[in-house]
Amino acid sequence: MIPLEEPAKTEELFLLSYLRAKYASIDMQYTYIVAAQHINQSTYQLINTLFRLGLEKKHLSLIGKCYSTDPALYDTMREEGIDVSSFSLAFSSHESFDAQYQKYIKAFVTERWRKIRKKGLHKIVILDEGNFLIREMSNRGPADPRFIGIEHTSCGMLDIQSSRLSFPVINVARSYAKLHYEAPLVAHYATRALFDQLDALSITPQKCLLIGRGYLGESVAQNLQDLFPVSIFDQKQDRHFLKKKAFLSCLKESDLVLGCTGSRSLSAKEMILAKKGAVFASLSISDREFDSLYFRQPHPPLSSCHEAVFFHDRWLLNAGFPWNFTQKFEENDREEFQLTRALTLLGVIIAVGYYGRTQIVELPLDEQAILVKKWQKIFPNIVQEA
Secondary structure, eight states: OOOOOOOOOOSSOHHHHHHHHHTTTOOOTTEEEEEEOOBSHHHHHHHHHHHHTTOOGGGEEEEOOGGGBOHHHHHHHHHTTOEEOGGGGOOOTTSOHHHHHHHHHHHHHHHHHHHHTOTTOSEEEEEESSSHHHHHHHTTSSOOTTEEEEEOOHHHHHHHHTSOOSSOEEEOTTOHHIIIIIHHHHHHHHHHHHHHHHHHTTOOOSOEEEEOOSHHHHHHHHHHTTTSOEEEEOSSGGGOSSOHHHHHHHHHHOSEEEEOSSSOOOOHHHHTTSOTTOEEEEOSSTTTTTTHHHHHTTSSOOSOTTOOEEETTEEEGGGGSOTTOOSOHHHHSOGGGHHHHHHHHHHHHHHHTOOOOOSEEEOOHHHHHHHHHHHHHHSTTOOOOO
16 A cells, blocks of 8 residues: 555544444443553544543543553543553563563553443443453453453454453454555555664665565565565465575575564574574564564663664664554554554444354444445545555
C-alpha cells in the first residue's frame, strides 16, 4: 500500500464515527473494558469513542508497553482521570520483556480484580495484544459468562487457539481486513522507519535475509526487493523460499537480518554467525524475535527501549523491539491505521451483545467489507499491492 496523501486529522476518526452512529443504540453503561493496548493517539481516539457510546470512565483500565507508549499522551490520559497503569512505561534492559510484561500484567489485574468483577456489570471485555491479559484473566478463577476477549495479534491468536480459556475470544488479529489491508500499510511505513534508523547509523545494506513469510513478512519483502537482494526463509516446510541448507550460508552473507515470525527466529549463537557489521531488526511484538538479552546485558542498563545496541561488531535496532515503534510517536500512528481501530471497535460492539458458546468468534465479513470500502474512500490514493 502506498499512501500518497492524507487528509487533515479530525476530532474523531471517521470510521469510528461511522460505527458509533450505526450502533448508537448499544448500551455500554454496564460494560467494563480491561485493555492492554498501544498508548498512542488512535487508542486515545478509540477510548473517547467508547465514552461517547456510554462507557463510563470508571469502567476502563488500560496498560501499555514501554516501546509503544507515548509518554506525553500517557500523562494526558492520567490527568483526564483515565485509569492507565504506571507499568506502561516500565522497562529493564537486563530482563526479557515478555518476563517483565507478564509480571506487570499480573500486578495490573490484581490491583483491579475486585473492581472488574463487581456486581451489576453485564459484560467484561478484555482487549489484548499478545494474549498476556486474556490468559491472566482466564486463569483467575472459574468461568464467568460476562467475560469475553478480543485479540489483535497473530501470535496471540496462535497461543489462544492452543489454550483452554474460560471465555470466548473475538478474532480481530486474523480478520480478512486486518491481514489484507493493514499488513501492506504497516510494511510501507515500517520500511521508511527502517531506513531512517539505518541512515542514522550510516549503514547501507547490500543483502538482506528476511525470516518469516507471513502476510507482514511478504509485504516487507515486496517493499525491499527493488532496493537489494532479499532472501526469504520460513520454518514451515511448505512456505520455504530459502532451503534450510542455504539458510546458514545466507545468514553469513547478509548485512541486514529482519525477523517477522512473531517468535524466536535466531538464537545468540546463530546471530554471531552473521557477518560483522550486520544489523538485526524485528517487526514482531515484544523483543522475542532475536536473543535481545544477549546484546543488551553486556551494557549498562539502557535509559530507553529505543536505543540501537552494538555488541560483537553487530547491531540490534531499537533494543530488539519492533523497529516501526520509534520515539517519533506521531509518525508511528498514522491516520490510515484507523481501519484497525475500527475493527477493534466493531469487536467491542459484538462483544457487548455476545452470549454464545463459540470459543473463537470471527468478525462478520460483510461488516469488514463496508469498513474497507469506506476506508478506501477516505484514502483514495492507497494502492493495494498484489
